[in-house]
Amino acid sequence: MNYESIIARRAAEIKPSGIRKFFDLAATMQDCISLGVGEPDFKTPWMIRDAGIKSLERGKTWYTNNAGLPEVRNAIADYLERRFDLSYDPATEIAVTTGGSEAIDLALRALLNSGEGEEVIIPEPCYVSYAPLCELCGGVPVPMPLHAEDGFRITAEGLRKAITPKTKAIIMAFPGNPTGAVMRAEHLAPVAELLRDTDIMVITDELYAELTYGRQRHVSIAALPGMKEHCIYVNGFSKAYAMTGWRLGYMCAPQEIMRIMVKIHQFGIICAPTTSQYAALVALRDGDDAIEAMRQEYDMRRKLLVNALNKMGLTCFEPEGAFYVFPSIKATGLSSAEFCEQLLYAQKVAVVPGTAFGDSGEGFVRISYSYSIEHLSEALKRISAFLEELKNKSNS
Amino acid sequence: MKDLLKLMEENARLSVEELAAMVDATPAEVAAAIDEYTQQGIIKGYKTLIDWEKTEVDRVKALIDLRVSPKKDHGFDEIATRIALYPEVESVMLMSGGYDLSLVMSGKNFQEIAMFVAMRLSPMDDVLSTATHFVLRTYKKHGVSYAPEADERGYNN
Numbered sequence: 149m150n151y152e153s154i155i156a157r158r159a160a161e162i163k164p165s166g167i168r169k170f171f172d173l174a175a176t177m178q179d180c181i182s183l184g185v186g187e188p189d190f191k192t193p194w195m196i197r198d199a200g201i202k203s204l205e206r207g208k209t210w211y212t213n214n215a216g217l218p219e220v221r222n223a224i225a226d227y228l229e230r231r232f233d234l235s236y237d238p239a240t241e242i243a244v245t246t247g248g249s250e251a252i253d254l255a256l257r258a259l260l261n262s263g264e265g266e267e268v269i270i271p272e273p274c275y276v277s278y279a280p281l282c283e284l285c286g287g288v289p290v291p292m293p294l295h296a297e298d299g300f301r302i303t304a305e306g307l308r309k310a311i312t313p314k315t316k317a318i319i320m321a322f323p324g325n326p327t328g329a330v331m332r333a334e335h336l337a338p339v340a341e342l343l344r345d346t347d348i349m350v351i352t353d354e355l356y357a358e359l360t361y362g363r364q365r366h367v368s369i370a371a372l373p374g375m376k377e378h379c380i381y382v383n384g385f386s387k388a389y390a391m392t393g394w395r396l397g398y399m400c401a402p403q404e405i406m407r408i409m410v411k412i413h414q415f416g417i418i419c420a421p422t423t424s425q426y427a428a429l430v431a432l433r434d435g436d437d438a439i440e441a442m443r444q445e446y447d448m449r450r451k452l453l454v455n456a457l458n459k460m461g462l463t464c465f466e467p468e469g470a471f472y473v474f475p476s477i478k479a480t481g482l483s484s485a486e487f488c489e490q491l492l493y494a495q496k497v498a499v500v501p502g503t504a505f506g507d508s509g510e511g512f513v514r515i516s517y518s519y520s521i522e523h524l525s526e527a528l529k530r531i532s533a534f535l536e537e538l539k540n541k542s543n544s
Numbered sequence: 545m546k547d548l549l550k551l552m553e554e555n556a557r558l559s560v561e562e563l564a565a566m567v568d569a570t571p572a573e574v575a576a577a578i579d580e581y582t583q584q585g586i587i588k589g590y591k592t593l594i595d596w597e598k599t600e601v602d603r604v605k606a607l608i609d610l611r612v613s614p615k616k617d618h619g620f621d622e623i624a625t626r627i628a629l630y631p632e633v634e635s636v637m638l639m640s641g642g643y644d645l646s647l648v649m650s651g652k653n654f655q656e657i658a659m660f661v662a663m664r665l666s667p668m669d670d671v672l673s674t675a676t677h678f679v680l681r682t683y684k685k686h687g688v689s690y691a692p693e694a695d696e697r698g699y700n701n
Contacts, residue, residue: 171699185697448547448566455565522555525562 162280166504170488174498182498182519183527186325188390188471189518190445193438196389196431203426210422214414216244216398217425223432224398231436232357233371234381240403243410244420244428248355248384248397252319253281254409255351255380255399259317262286269310269318271302272506273474275325275353287316293508296465296476300329304338311342317349320369323356326505326514327474328450328467330360333367340372349405350379355397356470358388358439361447366469370400377402380409385424387470388439389431394424446471449517449524456528457515460535471518474502478511480538488513494537495530545569545577549586552578554687556590595682595690605650605679606657609643610665611672620644623670632660643675654678 152160167184174180191197215221221238228234236242245251260266260282268282271292279289292310294300302320310318322331331339343350350369357366370379384397397420399409413419431438450467457464457475464475477487484501491497500516502509517524548567551558560578564571581587596603612623620638624645628636635648651657661676682690 167699182695184699185695186700187697189695189697448551451565451568452562456562521551521558521566525555525558 158284158286162283165276167276167500170500170504171498173489174492177492177496180492180496180498181523181527181530183515183517183524184498184500185516185518186472187392187518188387188442189520190390190442192389192391192394192427193431193435195434196391196427196438199430200394200423200427203423208422208426212244212419212422212425214419215242215410216420217422217429220244220425220429220432221398223429224400227432228383228400232366232368234368234376234400236381236400237403241406242398242400243406243413244425245384245397245399245413246417246420247386247395248353248382249277250413250417251380251382251384251397251399251409252278252351252353254412255349255382255401255405256281256285256287256317257412258405258408259349260285260287265314266316267312267314268316269307270506271318271320273300273326273502273509273512274319274321274505276505278319278321288314290315291506291508292318293506294327294329295508296512299465300324300327300474301331301335302339304342307339307342311346311348315346315348317351318343319351319353321353321355323354323360323366323469325356325470326472326500326502326509326512328470328472330366330469331369332364333372336367336369336372340369340375343378344374348378350375351382352379353382355382355384355387357383359443359446359471360469361443361450362468380405385428385431389428389435390442391424391427391431394421394427396420396424396428446517449519449521452521452524453515453517453528456532460528460532462531462535471516473515473517474512475515476511477513480535481542482538484510484513490538491531491534495534497527497530497534545573548574548577549581552587593686593688597682602652603650604653604657605648605682607677607679608647608649608661608665609639609675609677610645610647611643611674612645612668612670613672614644615670623668626668627665630660630664643673 171184221242224242225236225238228236263286265288267288267290269292270278270289271294282289290310292306322329352369354368360366370376370381381400385391385394453473454464454466461479462475462477464473467473480487484503488499488501500514502512502514545567548563551563551566560571560574564574614620615622624636624638627633633647633649637646639646649657661674665671665674684690
């Protein structure tokens with residue numbers, strides 16, 4: 149069999165994730181400590197796990213409605229109203245998905261005509277799956293570099309340059325992975341202004357919405373005047389409630405688009421996992437305190453990292469969201485890949501090169517703080533020792 | 545600063561600088577706060593958690609429940625303070641419930657502890673009865689799991 153000719157070219161041409169590649173190497177090393185994972189270290193709060201178990205005890209093991217259990221959709225609507233001032237109709241504008249990732253995929257499938265050169269603006273550095281999912285739908289991902297000096301936010305000026313007559317959508321992800329950047333209302337307003345009179349859709353991935361630090365809470369672009377009809381809003385339970393393995397997310401959109409997305413979801417997935425949906429119901433109703441406890445713990449770790457890295461000479465702007473810091477390693481004179489590889493071999497610490505998240509991540513590395521303070525403290529000592537070695541080497 | 549004691553309770557080895565970053569204070573402020581807590585007797589000391597089972601050292605730990613008769617005017621304080629003087633006794637606590645004092649002590653072997661109970665504690669005038677429970681295995685202590693789980697997370701995003 150000549151599998152090369154059997155496998156679809158479009159699928160074969162997609163580059164594997166830069167995160168995976170690097171960590172396959174790290175996995176072969178003994179006593180390696182990682183700052184690489186992109187999921188919470190907390191376990192799902194017990195009451196949420198218990199709700200999942202109870203649903204199994206009661207034998208709730210069938211498919212649900214394609215769009216998700218009605219009570220879950222109602223709870224999502226209440227939650228979005230309560231936490232983010234968003235109002236969506238649970239009957240027609242909300243559907244439960246198998247993680248936020250599926251929602252992104254559905255949004256792109258619903259919007260893109262294959263092979264017609266339709267463009268999706270993807271601000272980079274960003275989460276690794278947007279461009280591949282876009283390519284699988286036959287769309288053209290258009291990377292739009294974000295800059296440290298702008299706090300890795302989208303600016304109206306940058307966006308204006310990226311827009312062409314072929315632009316179909318933009319994927320926004322704030323708070324951002326890998327940068328930890330947030331866009332507050334004053335940053336969103338000029339972007340919304342630019343998009344409001346166009347037919348460009350915003351796929352807004354807000355999985356980290358609950359994890360912002362500082363006084364202001366997260367603001368969704370969908371909450372800005374006139375923007376709801378432009379937005380496919382994506383959120384989920386993975387990050388806020390430490391529920392990555394439950395594979396549960398949701399999407400909200402104008403009903404014309406929602407109908408299409410649910411149709412694709414019905415044929416591809418049928419429904420999101422039933423057990424997870426029952427667990428999510430408790431998360432949505434009673435989970436606010438659990439979110440807050442985890443958020444406070446992340447915040448302390450964040451401050452520890454930002455302070456220590458800046459002192460070491462790895463300057464990082466203060467990330468205000470998610471659980472990543474994205475320090476610049478330019479002062480070392482190494483590329484991102486070189487830095488990560490040398491750090492791994494010299495001190496057995498694994499961090500992710502910024503380039504895994506797009507070319508504009510060059511000169512940066514992503515450090516996750518979803519680890520215990522002991523773990524972070526040890527890793528920081530090793531990174532500091534590595535930088536000393538580098539300095540001594542260049543001096544001799 | 546409100547988190548300072550909590551952070552220090554969890555990890556005594558964090559540097560003043562690390563603590564300062566996490567509680568939004570300067571290292572000098574944190575150092576001053578630690579001094580004050582120490583002077584006020586809020587911070588009682590620093591110890592190391594050691595899993596002795598993994599060492600060559602023989603060590604047995606026991607919890608001892610004591611029922612005692614309280615003294616007029618002094619309540620349980622007098623007997624509790626007297627028992628606390630023995631270096632073998634690690635903790636002495638006044639308890640609610642079916643007995644009065646709870647002791648934690650350790651010795652080289654079961655016999656050493658049994659002898660201590662028989663020769664030192666039981667003969668005391670105010671001690672009405674003792675019950676000795678030997679620790680067979682420690683799973684978690686001071687918030688630290690003695691059989692930590694591996695980090696099973698992968699690298700997906």
